[in-house]
Amino acid sequence: MSVTQRRIATNTTFYIAALSVQKVLSFVYFSYLARSLGTDLTGKYFFAMSIAAIITAAIDLGFTPVLTREVAREPDHARSILSQIIGLKIIFAAIVVVGAFLVVPHVIDEVIVQHLIYIGVAIAFADSFALTFYATIRAHQNLTYESITAMLFQVIVILVGGFAVYRGADIRIIMSVILFASIFNAIVPIVVIVKKLGIRFRTSYDWPLMKYLIRLTIPFALAAVFTKFYAYIDTVFLRFMSGDTAVGIYSVAYKATFAFQFLPLAFVAALYPAFSYFWNNDKERLTDTFMRSMHYLLIIAMPITFGVSALAFGVIPAVYTDAYNGSIVPLIVLLSSLPFLFLNFPVASLLNACNRQNVQTLNLGITMALNIALNLILIPMYGPLGAAIASSVSTFFIFVLGIIAARRLVSFDLSLVTTFLRLLIAATVMCIVTVTIMRATRWYLAVVPAGVVYLILIYLLRVVKKDDLRYLKTLLRR
Numbered sequence: 207m208s209v210t211q212r213r214i215a216t217n218t219t220f221y222i223a224a225l226s227v228q229k230v231l232s233f234v235y236f237s238y239l240a241r242s243l244g245t246d247l248t249g250k251y252f253f254a255m256s257i258a259a260i261i262t263a264a265i266d267l268g269f270t271p272v273l274t275r276e277v278a279r280e281p282d283h284a285r286s287i288l289s290q291i292i293g294l295k296i297i298f299a300a301i302v303v304v305g306a307f308l309v310v311p312h313v314i315d316e317v318i319v320q321h322l323i324y325i326g327v328a329i330a331f332a333d334s335f336a337l338t339f340y341a342t343i344r345a346h347q348n349l350t351y352e353s354i355t356a357m358l359f360q361v362i363v364i365l366v367g368g369f370a371v372y373r374g375a376d377i378r379i380i381m382s383v384i385l386f387a388s389i390f391n392a393i394v395p396i397v398v399i400v401k402k403l404g405i406r407f408r409t410s411y412d413w414p415l416m417k418y419l420i421r422l423t424i425p426f427a428l429a430a431v432f433t434k435f436y437a438y439i440d441t442v443f444l445r446f447m448s449g450d451t452a453v454g455i456y457s458v459a460y461k462a463t464f465a466f467q468f469l470p471l472a473f474v475a476a477l478y479p480a481f482s483y484f485w486n487n488d489k490e491r492l493t494d495t496f497m498r499s500m501h502y503l504l505i506i507a508m509p510i511t512f513g514v515s516a517l518a519f520g521v522i523p524a525v526y527t528d529a530y531n532g533s534i535v536p537l538i539v540l541l542s543s544l545p546f547l548f549l550n551f552p553v554a555s556l557l558n559a560c561n562r563q564n565v566q567t568l569n570l571g572i573t574m575a576l577n578i579a580l581n582l583i584l585i586p587m588y589g590p591l592g593a594a595i596a597s598s599v600s601t602f603f604i605f606v607l608g609i610i611a612a613r614r615l616v617s618f619d620l621s622l623v624t625t626f627l628r629l630l631i632a633a634t635v636m637c638i639v640t641v642t643i644m645r646a647t648r649w650y651l652a653v654v655p656a657g658v659v660y661l662i663l664i665y666l667l668r669v670v671k672k673d674d675l676r677y678l679k680t681l682l683r684r
Contacts, residue, residue: 224353249450252457258326268426339395432570470551481559520649536594543598632663
């Protein structure tokens with residue numbers, strides 16, 4: 207299999223473009239939903255979706271990265287590996303779904319929340335299998351279909367869901383729109399795999415292969431569960447300790463921060479198979495590709511952190527109404543860890559692709575334990591702000607652990623630290639410009655001038671060099 211910088215550039219650019227459109231639509235939809243439902247119902251909705259995300263990880267159990275890695279290395283084995291994983295996931299899905307239906311009535315008192323969680327379980331089922339199907343396509347260095355479907359998914363949600371919200375439909379009907387879109391999202395890759403890739407798979411239980419895959423999957427499975435618990439356990443604790451309104455307030459800060467997560471996610475989607483290939487064939491290109499990804503993600507993350515923090519005092523009441531003003535400080539706290547959140551993606555991808563998944567799993571386990579402890583201490587004291595502090599501290603902590611492990615795989619130099627310091631200067635000046643303009647006029651009139659100031663400064667400070675511009679030019683041409 208030939209893996210080239212151009213292929214990575216093409217995949218990353220197209221996927222980022224698609225996810226950019228999706229996230230813009232998602233932001234508009236969630237903002238409209240939050241304004242229409244109010245903090246209490248929004249809290250119920252976000253809580254149920256958080257449970258769905260955790261269940262998706264429980265069903266997938268790390269099979270997606272294993273499938274991507276193994277098929278990227280040996281494409282001829284795609285059919286047998288995919289068939290086996292489908293068979294295994296059906297078993298795990300049945301266990302998780304039955305368990306959820308047995309446990310939920312004893313843990314959740316409100317019938318409407320119970321129903322929302324059941325819908326979330328169905329969403330998790332569809333999403334988990336969609337992950338497997340797209341992983342097969344992704345392993346063949348093709349993100350086109352996933353990119354298009356990501357946009358179509360959100361178009362369905364915003365059109366049908368937006369109409370349901372406008373008509374004042376029950377919250378369960380509104381959430382069912384996500385289920386309908388998730389089913390569509392799972393069907394499309396099946397057609398692509400069969401018709402375009404020529405892989406005709408079926409449910410299979412080859413016991414030797416099953417044992418082999420399970421052995422490979424264990425660290426990824428633990429990592430997936432740890433990741434989802436680490437990402438969403440704060441919402442669960444917040445709901446039981448502070449109520450649905452607190453979850454609704456926190457959901458706005460969380461959504462506004464993690465809406466940008468698609469940027470590093472898109473890089474990783476293209477880089478993970480490449481990292482795996484370079485680890486076996488070209489260590490020098492592994493280091494170069496990894497350091498480039500860290501460099502570019504920092505350039506993207508820093509203005510988002512400082513810019514959105516500055517805009518928050520104008521954006522939150524304007525977009526979500528004054529009822530969500532309690533989200534502003536938690537949002538700024540969450541944004542403070544955004545650069546480290548971005549950098550965690552290529553670090554984790556590097557460890558997994560280079561057979562260091564056990565290290566990554568251990569790091570996630572330690573971080574999850576820290577996150578749970580911090581949430582239990584801080585949420586009763588500070589509510590949504592406590593959850594935001596716990597999240598940010600945990601993000602920085604796992605970044606430090608990941609860098610320590612990554613240093614054994616690739617060569618580091620001081621260039622990344624220098625880049626960070628120069629970007630800190632540029633972003634700080636940009637933030638000052640943003641606040642100054644906001645004091646004189648509307649918040650949205652500050653966005654473009656602040657962005658221009660940032661771009662000029664990173665060029666003057668030599669964060670972006672001619673080599674980077676040539677690389678970006680290649681991306682745009684593709």
